[in-house]
Amino acid sequence: MKSLNRINGFFGKLGYVFRKCIFHVLSVGPIPTHIAFIMDGNRRYARKLNLKEGSGHRAGFSALMSMLKYCYELGVKYVTVYAFSVDNFNRSPEEVQSVMDLMQEKIEELLMQESIVNSFGIRLHFIGNLKLLNETTRAAAEKAMTATAKNDNVVLLICVAYSSTDEITHAVQESCREKLCKIQELESSGSGGDLIGVDYNENDQEFAIKLSDIERHMYMSVSPEPDILVRTSGAYRLSNFLLWQTTHSYLYSPVALWPEISFWHLVWVVLNFQHVQPTLEKRKKLV
Numbered sequence: 427m428k429s430l431n432r433i434n435g436f437f438g439k440l441g442y443v444f445r446k447c448i449f450h451v452l453s454v455g456p457i458p459t460h461i462a463f464i465m466d467g468n469r470r471y472a473r474k475l476n477l478k479e480g481s482g483h484r485a486g487f488s489a490l491m492s493m494l495k496y497c498y499e500l501g502v503k504y505v506t507v508y509a510f511s512v513d514n515f516n517r518s519p520e521e522v523q524s525v526m527d528l529m530q531e532k533i534e535e536l537l538m539q540e541s542i543v544n545s546f547g548i549r550l551h552f553i554g555n556l557k558l559l560n561e562t563t564r565a566a567a568e569k570a571m572t573a574t575a576k577n578d579n580v581v582l583l584i585c586v587a588y589s590s591t592d593e594i595t596h597a598v599q600e601s602c603r604e605k606l607c608k609i610q611e612l613e614s615s616g617s618g619g620d621l622i623g624v625d626y627n628e629n630d631q632e633f634a635i636k637l638s639d640i641e642r643h644m645y646m647s648v649s650p651e652p653d654i655l656v657r658t659s660g661a662y663r664l665s666n667f668l669l670w671q672t673t674h675s676y677l678y679s680p681v682a683l684w685p686e687i688s689f690w691h692l693v694w695v696v697l698n699f700q701h702v703q704p705t706l707e708k709r710k711k712l713v
């Protein structure tokens with residue numbers, strides 16, 4: 427057993443040195459700040475290998491841990507993953523429960539001393555309508571956010587109970603609520619006149635809802651826009667994921683199912699991103 431551990435340790439170190447060399451070459455070009463992943467194809471992976479249901483999502487979590495390690499070693503600051511959409515709640519209650527149980531178990535593992543979270547100093551954000559989660563999963567997510575709130579090396583955003591349309595609706599509602607509170611405050615202090623009634627001037631800039639108000643209330647406002655969006659399994663659909671934030675992102679959809687994603691997919695997408703990055707930057711400046 428001891429000698430097996432030594433062999434594993436040796437190959438682990440060798441892999442690390444090899445990756446360091448490749449990343450050194452990549453760092454001649456621009457390194458993406460933020461990469462987002464749609465982890466598609468976990469159930470198909472289980473079916474393909476005749477594994478029992480649920481094994482696909484477990485394999486998906488292991489693939490995520492490897493990918494996070496590669497991204498953070500490369501120097502990527504933000505990684506976002508689509509772990510569970512609002513629509514995924516329409517799956518069978520058994521499957522929803524199984525993914526929630528897995529998530530809870532893995533969140534607890536992530537908070538352990540020897541986990542990737544501690545070795546890279548990761549700050550965890552759970553993004554989405556967390557009220558839709560069951561109580562235990564929500565409590566685990568909140569505990570993880572509090573426990574990692576002081577980490578400032580790199581960030582992992584886990585989108586659960588998330589959809590872009592829900593995020594945008596939430597941001598618009600919050601912006602309206604904020605303005606309404608402001609108007610009510612002024613009215614009750616007596617300095618605003620009848621702001622809600624006929625005297626309210628709708629051209630008054632102070633009370634108009636601006637783009638910056640909506641952006642401030644987005645769940646994703648804690649990160650810059652993704653430079654790269656990867657969706658595995660060869661599908662070119664965004665499936666209601668980061669629709670507001672991906673106008674200038676480079677899209678990549680390898681045919682590999684999520685548990686099959688590898689180090690080389692990351693190298694390939696970064697090389698392609700580096701090739702188009704000057705054009706993407708120019709487009710951003712034109713907006």
Ligand SMILES: CC(C)=CCC/C(C)=C/CC/C(C)=C/COP(=O)(O)OP(=O)(O)O
Nearest residue numbers: 465466467468469470486487509529532533
């Ligand atoms: C703590 C943490 C981050 C946990 C994440 C666990 C994990 C890998 C969740 C993936 C969930 C999911 C619905 C993926 C989509 O594949 P699919 O089920 O739609 O598979 P298919 O495309 O083959 O149908």
